[in-house]
Amino acid sequence: MLLDQIHSPSDLKHLSVEQLTTLSEEIRQFLIESLAVTGGHFGSNLGVVELTLALHQIFESPKDKIIWDVGHQAYVHKILTGRKHLFPTLRKYKGMSGFPKRGESEHDMFDVGHASTSISAAVGYAVGRDMSGEDHKVVAVIGDGAMTGGMAFEALNHAGHVKTDMVVVLNDNEMSIAPNVGAISSYLTKLRVDPHYSSFKKEVSHLLHKVGGDIGDKAAKVLERAKDSFKYFMVPGILFEEFGFTYLGPIDGHDLPTLLKYLKQARNTKGPVLLHVITQKGKGYAVAADAPDKMHAVNKGFNVQPGDAPKVVKVKAAPPQYTKVFGDTLTEMAKENENIVAITAAMPSGTGLSKFADAYPKRFYDVGIAEQHAATFAAGLACAGKKPVLSLYSTFLQRAYDQTIHDICIQNLPVVFAIDRAGLVGADGETHQGAFDVSYLRIIPNMAIMMPKDENELRHMLHTAVHYDKGPIAVRYPRGEGRGVEMDTELKRLPIGKSETVRDGKDLAILAFGPIIETAERAAELLAEEGIEARVINLRFVKPLDGEMLMELAQQNMPIVTLEEGAVAGGVGSAVLEFYAQNRVTNINLFPLGLPDQFIEHGTPEELRDSVGLNVDTLVEYVKTMVPLKQKRA
Numbered sequence: 001m002l003l004d005q006i007h008s009p010s011d012l013k014h015l016s017v018e019q020l021t022t023l024s025e026e027i028r029q030f031l032i033e034s035l036a037v038t039g040g041h042f043g044s045n046l047g048v049v050e051l052t053l054a055l056h057q058i059f060e061s062p063k064d065k066i067i068w069d070v071g072h073q074a075y076v077h078k079i080l081t082g083r084k085h086l087f088p089t090l091r092k093y094k095g096m097s098g099f100p101k102r103g104e105s106e107h108d109m110f111d112v113g114h115a116s117t118s119i120s121a122a123v124g125y126a127v128g129r130d131m132s133g134e135d136h137k138v139v140a141v142i143g144d145g146a147m148t149g150g151m152a153f154e155a156l157n158h159a160g161h162v163k164t165d166m167v168v169v170l171n172d173n174e175m176s177i178a179p180n181v182g183a184i185s186s187y188l189t190k191l192r193v194d195p196h197y198s199s200f201k202k203e204v205s206h207l208l209h210k211v212g213g214d215i216g217d218k219a220a221k222v223l224e225r226a227k228d229s230f231k232y233f234m235v236p237g238i239l240f241e242e243f244g245f246t247y248l249g250p251i252d253g254h255d256l257p258t259l260l261k262y263l264k265q266a267r268n269t270k271g272p273v274l275l276h277v278i279t280q281k282g283k284g285y286a287v288a289a290d291a292p293d294k295m296h297a298v299n300k301g302f303n304v305q306p307g308d309a310p311k312v313v314k315v316k317a318a319p320p321q322y323t324k325v326f327g328d329t330l331t332e333m334a335k336e337n338e339n340i341v342a343i344t345a346a347m348p349s350g351t352g353l354s355k356f357a358d359a360y361p362k363r364f365y366d367v368g369i370a371e372q373h374a375a376t377f378a379a380g381l382a383c384a385g386k387k388p389v390l391s392l393y394s395t396f397l398q399r400a401y402d403q404t405i406h407d408i409c410i411q412n413l414p415v416v417f418a419i420d421r422a423g424l425v426g427a428d429g430e431t432h433q434g435a436f437d438v439s440y441l442r443i444i445p446n447m448a449i450m451m452p453k454d455e456n457e458l459r460h461m462l463h464t465a466v467h468y469d470k471g472p473i474a475v476r477y478p479r480g481e482g483r484g485v486e487m488d489t490e491l492k493r494l495p496i497g498k499s500e501t502v503r504d505g506k507d508l509a510i511l512a513f514g515p516i517i518e519t520a521e522r523a524a525e526l527l528a529e530e531g532i533e534a535r536v537i538n539l540r541f542v543k544p545l546d547g548e549m550l551m552e553l554a555q556q557n558m559p560i561v562t563l564e565e566g567a568v569a570g571g572v573g574s575a576v577l578e579f580y581a582q583n584r585v586t587n588i589n590l591f592p593l594g595l596p597d598q599f600i601e602h603g604t605p606e607e608l609r610d611s612v613g614l615n616v617d618t619l620v621e622y623v624k625t626m627v628p629l630k631q632k633r634a
């Protein structure tokens with residue numbers, strides 16, 4: 001296999017187009033077979049095989065800097081840069097990351113995971129190069145979905161201003177995770193289907209060269225003006241050219257000779273260049289090509305032949321995913337409440353809103369990868385008397401922090417934040433853990449924040465949130481399955497700021513926030529065997545806190561452990577400590593258990609919880625240091 005001879009990009013330099021073609025077929029087969037075992041991002045990687053081969057033949061990584069946007073499509077890049085042997089460890093604890101990581105390879109130029117950062121990073125690399133008088137190329141590879149992120153246009157604007165030499169490769173497969181949305185997407189479609197403008201440019205320059213001489217010069221000026229005015233009427237490339245970029249394309253992103261030719265041209269063109277490349281997400285694997293949204297990422301465990309539908313291994317009926325419970329409940333509530341408007345930032349299926357979108361297409365908005373706009377769009381809807389439900393992953397809500405403060409909380413607008421993937425998400429690692437939302441939201445005045453102990457309570461919390469009219473309110477819930485509890489049909493409103501005692505005890509109190517209460521309940525069982533009676537409290541709200549309950553614990557001199565799957569810093573533990581301090585309660589024996597002050601890598605959520613001591617054993621050990629062991633009851 002040719003692929004076995006590739007250990008670094010330099011091994012590509014001497015290969016012919018035929019050999020590269022053979023290599024692309026071997027890489028596709030490798031990806032399909034490897035991801036069938038490990039799972040991971042699928043469609044996007046199948047779509048960039050030829051593009052990545054051509055990039056690494058034309059550019060000299062790591063001297064030349066290739067920066068991937070989002071980075072979920074960098075598996076081929078990892079194969080070509082000496083990491084093929086690591087694929088069995090893809091996204092596994094202490095294994096290879098699913099995204100480029102500077103610490104993982106000299107060929108990974110920028111840590112990514114959140115969309116739309118690559119052009120900014122590339123401008124930084126290019127300007128830094130220019131300031132140091134160095135001489136290498138800088139390339140950003142960005143998808144059409146990531147191109148809907150505002151930050152990408154901030155970077156285009158700046159690149160056109162500084163006019164630094166850099167290349168942006170726009171990988172346009174018409175897909176975000178779902179079909180791409182927005183005016184940018186339809187503009188790119190026009191570019192794809194209306195390429196005659198680029199042929200016009202070729203004819204004009206050919207004509208100018210043919211005429212030559214001073215007549216030629218005069219004619220050249222006239223034709224140049226004609227071309228400029230013509231381009232205002234023609235769509236292709238004008239948007240990028242007005243940003244100061246030379247627009248090349250659109251070209252077939254699976255045609256190696258064309259890719260090599262245009263990447264060489266882009267490399268040798270002065271100033272900022274944008275090469276528009278058309279690819280097919282999922283290329284080479286029929287099911288992924290036909291349903292690229294469904295196979296944006298795949299779970300492990302299907303034995304697959306290329307093109308076959310994966311034989312999904314039947315599992316016993318698992319508890320419903322929190323995400324599905326959210327989507328179903330919101331759809332149920334929308335029937336009675338026509339003010340509900342659901343908003344996603346390019347994650348309709350990931351947030352469970354596809355069902356809502358099908359049922360209420362006029363009350364569903366996918367704004368593209370544009371969380372900042374999504375938040376202020378929700379604020380505008382609230383001002384217009386609607387009940388916006390802004391559904392974002394915890395990690396992606398970080399993108400809309402100023403909008404949350406400035407546009408929603410200061411105006412105290414009744415926006416519902418449905419925060420999915422709150423807590424450890426696992427395989428996506430540092431860039432995706434939902435570790436910080438309690439800390440970054442709790443400090444904002446007017447914000448209320450709750451987390452259900454299980455999927456049934458999520459329904460009641462959503463109902464409570466939608467009927468809450470005192471301002472913004474957030475309900476956060478984790479990635480993955482619920483706890484398999486009985487589901488109420490009747491939705492009820494929970495009293496704001498009130499907790500619930502789920503187990504009595506007089507020796508200490510464990511205040512649990514969210515489904516991690518299961519850890520508290522299991523620890524309480526073990527402690528009871530040692531004569532320690534732990535009270536387990538389902539906190540429900542971190543803002544406002546249940547002050548009455550907290551004061552009661554203080555009056556009983558009860559040692560307290562707070563338990564959260566979020567950063568301890570600024571989280572639930574901090575909130576309770578602040579409460580006691582503000583109420584002049586000084587004799588508190590409190591241990592906050594949560595995520596430590598570090599970024600949490602990839603692995604399974606359970607492995608990660610164990611790695612930071614967020615588990616039953618650690619909880620039991622801490623409690624024993626806080627509560628003197630009683631004589632074991634006979």
Ligand SMILES: Cc1ncc(C[n+]2csc(CCOP(=O)(O)OP(=O)(O)O)c2C)c(N)n1
Nearest residue numbers: 044113114115143144145146175176177346
């Ligand atoms: C800020 C942010 N929001 C949402 C996501 C989730 N996400 C990951 S990949 C993706 C779609 C990217 O589409 P595109 O850039 O076109 O890449 P493709 O998968 O088509 O190759 C989205 C929305 C993200 N990574 N970052």
Ligand SMILES: CC(=O)[C@@H](O)[C@H](O)COP(=O)(O)O
Nearest residue numbers: 070072113297350425428479
């Ligand atoms: C790369 C990216 O940001 C998304 O594809 C993300 O990995 C989806 O996460 P979930 O698998 O939790 O929906």
Ligand SMILES: [Mg+2]
Nearest residue numbers: 143144145175
């Ligand atoms: Mg795309």
